[in-house]
Amino acid sequence: MIFKIDVPSHLVFVNNRTGLFEELKRIILSNAIDDVLIITDEYVDHMISNEIYTFMSGDLKKRVKKEIMRSDRIAASDDLAAKHKDNIFFIIAVGGGKTLDVAKYIAKKLNIFFFVVPTIVSHDGISSPVSVLTDEQDNKVSLGTKIPSGLIIPMDIIANSPKRFIAAGTGDLISNIYSLRDWHLAVEEGKDTINNYAASLAHISANNIFLWRMLPPEEYFSSEYIYQLIEGLVFSGLSMAMAGSTRPCSGAEHKISHAMDKLFKTDFLHGEQVAFGSIYSAYLHRHKWNELKLFLKEFGLPVNVRDFNLSLDDMVEAILQAPAMRDRYTILEKNPKTPGEIKEILEEMESA
Numbered sequence: 001m002i003f004k005i006d007v008p009s010h011l012v013f014v015n016n017r018t019g020l021f022e023e024l025k026r027i028i029l030s031n032a033i034d035d036v037l038i039i040t041d042e043y044v045d046h047m048i049s050n051e052i053y054t055f056m057s058g059d060l061k062k063r064v065k066k067e068i069m070r071s072d073r074i075a076a077s078d079d080l081a082a083k084h085k086d087n088i089f090f091i092i093a094v095g096g097g098k099t100l101d102v103a104k105y106i107a108k109k110l111n112i113f114f115f116v117v118p119t120i121v122s123h124d125g126i127s128s129p130v131s132v133l134t135d136e137q138d139n140k141v142s143l144g145t146k147i148p149s150g151l152i153i154p155m156d157i158i159a160n161s162p163k164r165f166i167a168a169g170t171g172d173l174i175s176n177i178y179s180l181r182d183w184h185l186a187v188e189e190g191k192d193t194i195n196n197y198a199a200s201l202a203h204i205s206a207n208n209i210f211l212w213r214m215l216p217p218e219e220y221f222s223s224e225y226i227y228q229l230i231e232g233l234v235f236s237g238l239s240m241a242m243a244g245s246t247r248p249c250s251g252a253e254h255k256i257s258h259a260m261d262k263l264f265k266t267d268f269l270h271g272e273q274v275a276f277g278s279i280y281s282a283y284l285h286r287h288k289w290n291e292l293k294l295f296l297k298e299f300g301l302p303v304n305v306r307d308f309n310l311s312l313d314d315m316v317e318a319i320l321q322a323p324a325m326r327d328r329y330t331i332l333e334k335n336p337k338t339p340g341e342i343k344e345i346l347e348e349m350e351s352a
């Protein structure tokens, strides 16, 4: 049987505002799109979205509406979808993770096409078929949505965003190396089947980034690096769409991050927690955990338990609870550890 998946048909890198405005205008006009909704947040609206909106003039402006996203709650996203149910045909999401997640959710709900203009690249959600929204109990939930039809990448904005976001994107992308090891492990144990196309895409993207450890750290935030990071994050999204799940890009390290979210409700970024989880997973997989820790540390990522303002016992609890976060076979289930063993591993990781 041959399955058909939707893939983004459009990936354009622009270097300045004029390039971005002209590209958006070209897409709307060349596709004769009449009813467009720009979804953004207040901060990004001041920075760029209002300029985009102002740039649209005459007939073009009549086709475009703008909505400021004020909450990533499911209920608020449902309200936005209901409000625009009959008056939009196309969404352009301009902003960071939450804005993109809300836009993806609404686009899926209304069954319409959407483009994204990510202003930061802190995780692989820029093109994944998953939205992480907040439910009524204040929990973050992952919902299956769809990948964007196109991405316009404003390189000037991303290159000037705080380095912390680029570092977090690195953490989320590099985790593919370990989630893929988990996937292969599950296949060996007869608990899953592989999609080699998806696995290869996820692997190449992450491996290309890990190869940068051979280069001096001064290169890590260069435009060449950022370009390759974005490419990798886009391909990660595609690999999830191909697999029909987050399996290629989410294994034990993501379970640990989800447990940290649940137990501590930290303010740390997803990619920062996943980077730490990757070091622990690399240790269990016996795969270059020392090199990985050093590489991630050069990006300024938190690589020790104390960097999260947690005690070793806190982290032991998160790792103990991690397997229950999702029904997915990983190294955590293959190689369960007692609290004492986990603490010993963490101590060894801290001392490196």
Ligand SMILES: [Zn+2]
Pocket: 123, 124, 172, 249, 250, 254, 270, 274
């Ligand atoms: Zn992730």
